[in-house]
Amino acid sequence: GQNIDQPTEMTATEGAIVQINCTYQTSGFNGLFWYQQHAGEAPTFLSYNVLDGLEEKGRFSSFLSRSKGYSYLLLKELQMKDSASYLCAGVYDYKLSFGAGTTVTVRA
Amino acid sequence: DTEVTQTPKHLVMGMTNKKSLKCEQHMGHRAMYWYKQKAKKPPELMFVYSYEKLSINESVPSRFSPECPNSSLLNLHLHALQPEDSALYLCASSQGEMDTQYFGPGTRLTVL
Numbered sequence: 001g002q003n004i005d006q007p008t009e010m011t012a013t014e015g016a017i018v019q020i021n022c023t024y025q026t027s028g029f030n031g032l033f034w035y036q037q038h039a040g041e042a043p044t045f046l047s048y049n050v051l052d053g054l055e056e057k058g059r060f061s062s063f064l065s066r067s068k069g070y071s072y073l074l075l076k077e078l079q080m081k082d083s084a085s086y087l088c089a090g091v092y093d094y095k096l097s098f099g100a101g102t103t104v105t106v107r108a
Numbered sequence: 109d110t111e112v113t114q115t116p117k118h119l120v121m122g123m124t125n126k127k128s129l130k131c132e133q134h135m136g137h138r139a140m141y142w143y144k145q146k147a148k149k150p151p152e153l154m155f156v157y158s159y160e161k162l163s164i165n166e167s168v169p170s171r172f173s174p175e176c177p178n179s180s181l182l183n184l185h186l187h188a189l190q191p192e193d194s195a196l197y198l199c200a201s202s203q204g205e206m207d208t209q210y211f212g213p214g215t216r217l218t219v220l
Contacts, residue, residue, distance in 0.1 A: 043211050089150075
């Protein structure tokens, strides 16, 4: 819903950096969440961007450009445990609309 | 503490059974949610409760019936489900409807 698009899969090496891009419909948009979800488990909250700019939280950073309808999640110093699905979710009319998720595979 | 608990973890039921999923949070959150998630798909919103009142029903079939007995509990009553209803059912809660949602571990439901 809400035309939230993100790549299906990404692969990177342990210790590297990966950037997951997300584009979304700007009409009715109120904010953007990133969640991490390991297979068979619940999504866990990573970040929330309402204003333009970069939010840094340890190895993870998230960026938002409201005018461009664009966000990214940056994962630094990748670890094997970062292998998971990363969900971009926009807030529209008090509801979360999720993208299909990006499966990140970290290789040794 | 950002814990949302859900029971049971797994549930197998026949199409004529009646069962209930339970969700609990003690963070003082005033909004609670039910989502359905199929394999390799994102969560899909089913219901939203705000201050114990149903505020959003995403056109969910009546065989799913939500209930919010108090501000900490959220139930999902199931009756006459179909095999295609097999999925992971996630509960979430947030301080208010625009705030960060915290998810429970989910109930893996299989309908035979």
